[in-house]
Amino acid sequence: MEVIYGKNQQIEFTRPTGIGLGNFDGLHVAHMALINTLISESKQGSLESILYTFTKHPENIIRKKLFTPLITSVNKKMRLLEVTQLDYTYFEEFDESFSRMSPEAFVRDILVDKLKMKLAVTGVDYRFGYKGQGDVEYLKVLGRKYNYKVVTIPPIKIDDDIVSSTLIRKHVKKGDMDSAFKLLGRHYSITGIVEKGKRIGNTLGFPTANIYPEEYLLIPLDGVYVTRTLLNGRMYNSITNIGNNPTFEGQKVLSIETYILDYNEDIYGEGIEVFFLQKIRGEKKFNGVDELVDQIKRDIKSAREYFSDMNK
Numbered sequence: 297m298e299v300i301y302g303k304n305q306q307i308e309f310t311r312p313t314g315i316g317l318g319n320f321d322g323l324h325v326a327h328m329a330l331i332n333t334l335i336s337e338s339k340q341g342s343l344e345s346i347l348y349t350f351t352k353h354p355e356n357i358i359r360k361k362l363f364t365p366l367i368t369s370v371n372k373k374m375r376l377l378e379v380t381q382l383d384y385t386y387f388e389e390f391d392e393s394f395s396r397m398s399p400e401a402f403v404r405d406i407l408v409d410k411l412k413m414k415l416a417v418t419g420v421d422y423r424f425g426y427k428g429q430g431d432v433e434y435l436k437v438l439g440r441k442y443n444y445k446v447v448t449i450p451p452i453k454i455d456d457d458i459v460s461s462t463l464i465r466k467h468v469k470k471g472d473m474d475s476a477f478k479l480l481g482r483h484y485s486i487t488g489i490v491e492k493g494k495r496i497g498n499t500l501g502f503p504t505a506n507i508y509p510e511e512y513l514l515i516p517l518d519g520v521y522v523t524r525t526l527l528n529g530r531m532y533n534s535i536t537n538i539g540n541n542p543t544f545e546g547q548k549v550l551s552i553e554t555y556i557l558d559y560n561e562d563i564y565g566e567g568i569e570v571f572f573l574q575k576i577r578g579e580k581k582f583n584g585v586d587e588l589v590d591q592i593k594r595d596i597k598s599a600r601e602y603f604s605d606m607n608k
Contacts, residue, residue, distance in 0.1 A: 297378055301351070302388045313346050314338035314415035315407060317422055319461070320349045322367035323376050325481040326419070326452040326459040334417040335381050337447055343415055346384040347377065348407075365514035367461055367468075367480075372487065386411070399425025399434060408442045417447045454478050471517035471575040483524070483571040486513065486552065490563050502592055504537075504553035505563055507570070515550070516572055518579040522599045525556055526569040533557045535599045536570055539579035557596065574602060 300307055316334040320327050331347060338345035351370055368376070370387065377385050388394065388406075397405075402425050407413040416435060424430040436446045451458045459479045467476040468484055476484050488507025505525070509515060518539040525534040536554040554570050576598050582588040 297380065297382045298384050299374055300384055300386045302386060309344070309410070309412040311344050311412065312342075312414040313412050314341065314343040314417065315411060315413045316345070316347045317416055317418045317424070318349065320347065320373070322461045322464050322480060323373060324367075324459055324461065324464060324479050325454070326449070328481065329452060330417055330419060330449045331377075331380055331382065333447060333449060334415075337415055337417065338383075341415060341445075344383045345381075346386050346411060347382055348386045348388065348411070349373070350390045351387045363512075365465065366512045367464055367484070367514050369487070369510050369513060372485075396426055399430025400438060401425075402430070403435070403438045404442060408444065414444050415447065416444055417449065420448050420450060422448075465514055468514050468516050468572075471519055471521075471578075473516070473521065473572045473574055477573075483573055484514075484516070485569050485571040486515070487567065487569045488552070490566050490568060492564055502555045502589075502596075503560075504555050505568060506551055506553050507568065509552065515552075517575070518550075520576045520579075520595050522573045522576060522602045523554060524571045524573065525554055526571070527556070527563065527566060532559055533599065533603050534570070535576070535595055536572070537579070555592075555596070557599065 314334055314337055316330055318327070318330065323331075334347070335345050337343075374385065407416070416439065418432060418435065420432060422432055422435070424435070432446070432448055439446045453459070455478065457463060457479070464476050464479050464484075467473070467479070473484060486507070486509050488509055490505045490507060492506070516538055519537075521536045521538070523534045523536040525532045525536075534554050534556045536552060538550070538552050540550060552570070554568070576595050580591070582591065
């Protein structure tokens with residue numbers, strides 16, 4: 297799969313293409329169904345397959361005061377898409393000028409003339425063009441004008457809920473990682489470089505790996521979670537605290553601190569990915585260090601029991 301950044305790379309498509317259209321934040325199970333359909337339909341039509349998406353969430357440009365956190369970063373998207381049989385992933389830079397394109401201009405100038413589209417694959421609620429004025433029916437009208445086929449993917453339901461990025465955000469913000477897992481098809485995760493924090497964990501006997509998430513990334517509800525941590529290609533059992541350490545005065549910055557079970561190496565400067573499996577408890581202010589240490593021990597015990605049950 298070749299990755300293209302539309303604003304910075306000039307590439308000329310000469311062969312006809314099939315294009316998957318959407319924001320694809322999360323790459324959840326419904327997105328993957330669309331991608332699989334795109335790949336299959338493109339192969340049948342001897343087309344090159346392109347997933348067309350954005351580096352930023354369009355709503356963060358259009359509705360500046362209503363911030364929409366991202367479920368997946370660009371780097372995470374690329375890692376997830378690399379295992380598919382897509383020919384290209386095309387990242388468009390969604391900015392003010394792009395947002396003002398009319399629906400027809402977007403289809404004609406970008407999709408048809410530039411990307412040589414002969415097949416469009418979308419969800420039923422896909423919108424495009426200035427203020428989202430274009431919908432699937434209009435995409436089909438333009439398809440007759442510009443000679444391309446449109447395939448729509450029906451909504452996918454899990455436990456009577458329609459799978460959507462909006463619903464996944466709600467679950468993650470509530471700390472409901474089990475529900476998020478069902479809709480994503482994988483555990484929600486956050487990546488980062490391990491940085492030196494206040495070393496509070498070291499003084500308590502539980503050294504933690506502190507990471508600071510990428511800008512715009514969705515953060516689970518404050519609390520303690522059973523997690524797994526990917527480090528240097530190997531997965532470790534862990535627990536992770538998200539919050540402001542209210543037991544210790546003066547800390548106002550949100551921190552993500554992971555204690556890797558049965559691991560004692562210095563990993564400052566290493567990149568890790570933390571997968572959130574289940575919430576243990578909410579964040580709490582303790583009366584003293586001893587009370588906090590006792591609770592951490594109970595949290596670790598809960599995590600070990602969770603992993604033990606997983607392996608049965």
